[in-house]
Every structure is written in C-alpha cells, then in structure tokens.
Amino acid sequence: MSGDWKDHLRDQLEDFVDALVVKGAKQSDVYETIVQEIGNLRDAYDRDPDPAEDRPGAEAEEPSNEWPGALP
Numbered sequence: 001m002s003g004d005w006k007d008h009l010r011d012q013l014e015d016f017v018d019a020l021v022v023k024g025a026k027q028s029d030v031y032e033t034i035v036q037e038i039g040n041l042r043d044a045y046d047r048d049p050d051p052a053e054d055r056p057g058a059e060a061e062e063p064s065n066e067w068p069g070a071l072p
Contacts (some may be wrong), residue, residue, distance in 0.1 A: 013034075020030045 017027060017030050017034075021027050
C-alpha cells in the first residue's frame, strides 16, 4: 500500500476540522481534542486490541437454524 491513504486521511481530517470550525469550534481546540482522543484510542487498543470479539454473540457468526421455517 502506498502513501495514498495518508493523503486521503489528511484530506478527511481537514474536512472534519473545517466542519467543526464552521459550527463554531476553535480550530486549536479541535486539534487539541483530536490529539487527546487519539491517545484515548491508543490506550483502549493497548487494553483490548480487538473489542469486536467482546461483543455478546460474537462467537455465533453462523446463522441460526432455529427459526420456524427451518424446522423439519
């Protein structure tokens, strides 16, 4: 994978920040909050690298055959 995703990420971040500034947020506050949230995401990842595995029913990925039409 090339660096194209980084360019795309930057464009999306710029659009995101601009949208919040248009709604009245200060640009510097938005940047500071994004940095804090990135830290929170890193901490959460360190605690649980795959939180999707923790959701109830995650182990039951197969469709159930217990619906009325599936019974013999």
